[in-house]
Amino acid sequence: MRVLIWILLILALAIGVSLLVGNNEGYVLIVRPPYRLELSLNLLLILVVLAFASLHLLLRFIHYARDLPANVRAYKENRRIRLGHASLLEALHALSQGRYQIAQKSASKALDLGEDPSLTALIAARASHKLKQKGQRDYYLAEAERLAPDAEVARLLLQAELLLDDRLYSQALDVLQQIEKIEHRFIPALRLELKVQLRLNNWEQVLVLLQQLEKHDGMESWQAREIRLQAHQHLIERHGHNLNTLMNYWKRVPAEDKLNTRIAKLAADAFIRLNAGNQAQEVLEMSLTREWDSELAAKLGDCASTNPQKQLQQAEHWLLSHEQDAKLLLALGKMCMRLELWGKAQSYLEASISVQPCAEAHLTLARLLDNRGETDAANRHYRLSVQACEDNK
Template sequence: MPAWRAPCVRSRSCAKRRFRSNCPRSSTASTRYATSSWRRRRSRERARPMRWLIRFVLVFALAVAIAMAARYSEGYALLVVPPYRIELSLPVLMFGLFAAFALSYMVLRALTHTLRLPAYVSAFRRRRRERRGFDALQSAWEAFLEGRYGRAQKYAIRAYHLRTAPSLSALLAARAAHALRDFEQRDQWLERAAQVPGESRNARLAAHAEMLLDERRYEEARAILRDMHANGPKQLATLRLLLRAEQGLHNWEEVLRLLRILDKRDARSRPLTEPLRITAIVECLKQKGHDAEALRAFWKQVRHEDKIEPRVAAAAAQCFIQVGDAREAHRLIAEALARNWTPDLVQLYGECDGEDALERIQRCEEWLHDHPHDAVLLLTLGRLCMYRELWGKAQSYLEASLSQQPSRAAHRELARLYEKIGRETEAERHYRIAADVATPA
C-alpha cells in the first residue's frame, strides 16, 4: 500500500495538504463546500475528547460534593403516597433523583439518536464519498504529472462522478484524453465542465485554447483567447498562448505587438523571446519587401538593437535592394558589421549592386586592417574591384582569399577575372577547381 494511503491518524490531513499543493485553485461552489465541510468535521473530531473529559470531571466533582454533603447531613425526606408513607434519608433521596435524571437523559438521548439515525447515515456516506473523491482526484493529478494519462483519466472520471470539484475533475479528464489523442472524449469532457454550475470559465477556456494549439487549430484558439483577453483579466499565460496562435497563423506584426507587451510585463522572458522577435522582424521585412513606403515605415519602428542583428540586417538589406535603395542597404550592413562582424553580412556587402563601389572598397580596406586574414572580406574586395574593373587589385585580393581558405566562390570569381583579361587557360583551370572544391564560399 502506498505511504499516502496508510490508515494513520494524520493520513487525511496529509492527503488534504498534498491535494491542495498539487491541484490548481478552483472557485467552484462544490470545492468550497467540500473544503469547509472537511474542516468542520476535523475540528469536531479534535474537540470531542476534550468535551468528554470536561463532562467526566464535572460528574466526578458533583458526586464528591454530594458524598461530602451526605456525610454531615442528618436530614430526611418523607414521601406520603396513600396508603403508603415512605421515609428516606437525604443522601438516598439525592442519589435517587440523580439516578432518575441520568436514566431519563439516557432514554431521551437514545430516542434522539434513533430519530437522527437517517441523517447520521447520510452524513457518513457523504464524508466517505468526499474522502474517496479527494483520493481519486489526488491520484488523477499524480498519474497525470507522471505521464500515465490513461490512469489519470480513470481517476478524474471517478472524482467527477463523486462530485468532488466536478469542474476541475472534468478539465483534468479532458486534458488526459487530449494527451491520449482521444479528441472526441476530450470535447465531451469539456462540454461537461462547461455545464457545471459555478465553473471556472477562464480555466476551461485557457485549457481548451491550449489543446487547440497543440492540434494546430490556430484560428479557433485565437478566437477563444481574444475573447478571454477582451472580457477578462489580461494574464501572462493567456498572452503567451495568444502569441503561439498568432505565430502559427504567421501574423508577424501581431506577434511583435504581443512581444512588446510581454517585455513590459515580464522583462525576464526577453532572452527567451529574442529568437522569435528576430524571426518576426525578418518575416515582416519579407512581407513588405515590394513596397518601399511600407518598408521604410516599418523599419523606423524597429529598435536599434534589433536593426544590428545579422539576420535582421541581411533581410533588410535585401529588401532595400529590391525596392531600389542600394545605398541604404550598404549603410545598414556597414552599421551592423561595426557591432557584429559576420561573414554572411560581409559577403552580402560585396554582392549588392550600386554606384558606390569605390566607397565600399575604401570601407572594406579599412576593415581589412582589423581583419587581415578574413577570407570572405578578401573575396568581397576582389568582387568590388572587379565591378570597378580594377583587374590587378581584384586578382591580388582573390588570390589572397584563396591562400587563407580555398572556396568555390573565390575560384569562380578568379576564373571570371581571367576571362575578362583574356587568360582562357587559367580561367578553365579555376572553373575545374571550383567544381571540385567543397567549400562554397
C-alpha cells in the same frame, strides 16, 4: 504511571465504599397512608445512583436521537468530501502519468461527488480530449461553464488549447478574444495566441505578441529571439519581390532587430536581389558597426552602390582592424573590380586566397585574369575553384 495511579484510586474508593456500607445499619421509612415502606439506607443509596444513571442515559439518548439526522447528514457530507478529494487526487495523478481513461473516470466521479467543478470538469475534459472523445470533452466543458461560471478564464484557456490541438485556429482565436475581454493582456492566453499565429503564418501579429510577452516577462528571451528571427525571415521573403514593399517593411523593423546579424544578412540578400545596392550597403554597415561578422562583410562585395568610392573607403577602414579577414578581402576585390582597379583587385583577391582559399575567391580571380587576357593563370584558378567546390561537398 498515570494508569497505575487511577487503578489505585479506584481500588481505594471501592474499599472505602464497602467499609461504609458494611458498617451502615441505618434505614429509611417512607409512609404514605395506607402504605408503609421501609428500606435500608444502603439500598436507597443504590437506587438513587441507579435512577440518576438511568435518567442521565435517557437524556443522552433523547439528545442523540434529536441530533441523529444532522449527524447522519454531516457524516455523509464528510464522507462525500473525502471520497471526492481522493478521486480528484487520483485523477490528477493519472493525468500526469498519461493514464487518461482512469483520469476521466476519476474526475467524473469527483465531479459527481461535488468536488471543485472548476478543476474536476476541466481534468475530465482534457482526459476526454486525449482519448479522442470529443463529445465527452464538450460535455465536460459545458458542465464546467454551468457549475463554475466564476472560473471562466480557466475553462476558456483549456478550450482554446484543445481547439489549437485540433487545428481549429479560427475558433481558438475567437475563444482567446473572449479571454482578452475578461482579463486584458493575460500572459497564458498571449502564449496560446502566439502558437496560433505561428501556425497561421501571421508573422506581423507574431511580432506584436512577442513585444507584449517580452514586456511582461512572459517568455524566455532566447526563445523570443528565435521566433522573432523566424518572423523577420518570412516577412523579408514575403516582401522581397518588390523594392517599395520591402523598404516600407524595413522601416517598421525595430532598430534592435535591424542590427541583428542574421536579420541584417536576410535583408541585405533581399535588397541585393532587387538590385538595391545602396539599401543593402546601409543594412550591412549598420550591423557591422555594432558587431563584426565575416559573413556580413562578404556581402559588401555584392552591393552595387551608387557611390562605390565611398564604399571602398569604408571597407578599407575596416580592413585596418580585420587584416586577416578573408571574406572582407574578397569583398574588397569585388569592389575594386567594379571600379576597374584591376591591380588592386588582384592583390586583394590573392590576399584572400592566401588567408583562406575558397571557391568564390578563386572564381572571382579567374574571371579577373580572364578579362585581362591571362588565360593560363585564369584556367588554373578555374580548376582550383572547381576543386574547392568538390572539397566542400
